[in-house]
Amino acid sequence: MDTQKLFSLQNKYQAILLDNGGMRTLCNTLQEDINNKVFILDKYRENVLYIDRELRHENQEFYSYLDQRSLTKRRIIFSEYNVCIERLIYIWREQEVTEVQVKLRNSNKTLGILSILEKNPLEEDHFLVIAQAVYALCLKLHQNDLVQSLAQKCSNELIEELLQGKIKSKQELIKRGELAGWDLTVPYQLFVLRFNSKKSQEDDGKRTLYKYELEEKVTHSLHRIIRTNISTKYIIFSYDGDILLLIHYPQQSEKIKSDIQDIYQQLQNRFSDFSFSIGAGCFAQDCYQIPESYQHSVK
Numbered sequence: 526m527d528t529q530k531l532f533s534l535q536n537k538y539q540a541i542l543l544d545n546g547g548m549r550t551l552c553n554t555l556q557e558d559i560n561n562k563v564f565i566l567d568k569y570r571e572n573v574l575y576i577d578r579e580l581r582h583e584n585q586e587f588y589s590y591l592d593q594r595s596l597t598k599r600r601i602i603f604s605e606y607n608v609c610i611e612r613l614i615y616i617w618r619e620q621e622v623t624e625v626q627v628k629l630r631n632s633n634k635t636l637g638i639l640s641i642l643e644k645n646p647l648e649e650d651h652f653l654v655i656a657q658a659v660y661a662l663c664l665k666l667h668q669n670d671l672v673q674s675l676a677q678k679c680s681n682e683l684i685e686e687l688l689q690g691k692i693k694s695k696q697e698l699i700k701r702g703e704l705a706g707w708d709l710t711v712p713y714q715l716f717v718l719r720f721n722s723k724k725s726q727e728d729d730g731k732r733t734l735y736k737y738e739l740e741e742k743v744t745h746s747l748h749r750i751i752r753t754n755i756s757t758k759y760i761i762f763s764y765d766g767d768i769l770l771l772i773h774y775p776q777q778s779e780k781i782k783s784d785i786q787d788i789y790q791q792l793q794n795r796f797s798d799f800s801f802s803i804g805a806g807c808f809a810q811d812c813y814q815i816p817e818s819y820q821h822s823v824k
Contacts, residue, residue: 534558534654538628538661539720548575548665557656558653562642565662566591568635568822570626572745574666588753590617597621603652608659610652612643627655629663636666679704684764691817698812707760713771715806715818716780718743720799739799743792745769755784769819 541550552563552575552666565575571591572757580587594615608627615622623639625810639662641647641655683701702709718742744761747770751759758773770788774781785803792801806818 531653531657534657538657542661542664548662551661551665552577555655558654558658559641561647562644563641564640565629566638567638567745568628568637569742569745570638571742574637583630588749589592590622591756593617594622600647603655606656608656610655625655627659629659629666631663631670632654633666635665636670676705680762684762687766687812688816688819695811695813708758709774709812710774711758712775712808712810713760713815713818714774714777714785714808715815715822716770716785717804717806717819717822718747718768718770718801719766719803720792720796720801723798723800740768743796746795747788747791750788752789754791767823768817771809771815774808783806 537554538551541554548565552565556563556577561578562577564573564577564580566572567574573591576587594617596613597616598614601609602612602625610625610627613624613626615624623643625643626648628635628638629637629639639655639659649653678702683705687698692701699709720739724745740763746762747761747768751757751772755772760769760771762769772781772784785805789801789803804822804824806820806822807814809815809818
């Protein structure tokens, strides 16, 4: 690839960032440049941070692919400019599927994994295109991470005061909920989730996940399960070593019991080395009932 074309690519992706373009714009541009579909996974390669619209229309099939594929081969195909690109061969439904993956990192941690479904073979020029997209996606994910950290700080303060019943004004509670991205104007069913390992740290010789890492993986899975199977307003947060889940239902119904059984079973399937217990609180018709519902669910 000549220098002029490389600068042109840099300018293209930089312009998207300067125009405040999001993940969709960056990924759509990359898809056009390499003629392959892309999606972005979390750092564990399990849950989706971004999915192309066409892949979203195949939602159930796509998530089945993520859950059921098995890795058979992997090799590095490009490693320059601090970008390492790997080609991975998966088997899914007795067919080979090729993915090209790149870690999206800032200086401290992996923020996600860019995955390219390689239906059309990538050429050498495409690797530099991918590298430019990776720089832009890393900046966007880093920016999102900073925003989420600030939002999490606001949420942590709100969680403490909400569950301890310290906020006396309903309007203040609703407004502070809005800042955290919560809708506290609707009724919720509250659940408390706890989990424990079924085996000791030395059982399989693998490094065990830290508590916060496992909690993060379970939380990501909860987001995915609810978005895929229930499609309603919900709130998830951690408190006092537990994961709290609030799901919006217009009223108490048998559907609540059915949904939580489905969530429990899917979590148990995904994390077979752990046992889960779920406590249900009383139905909270009003946000002021959430502290009472929380105490009920803990018991």
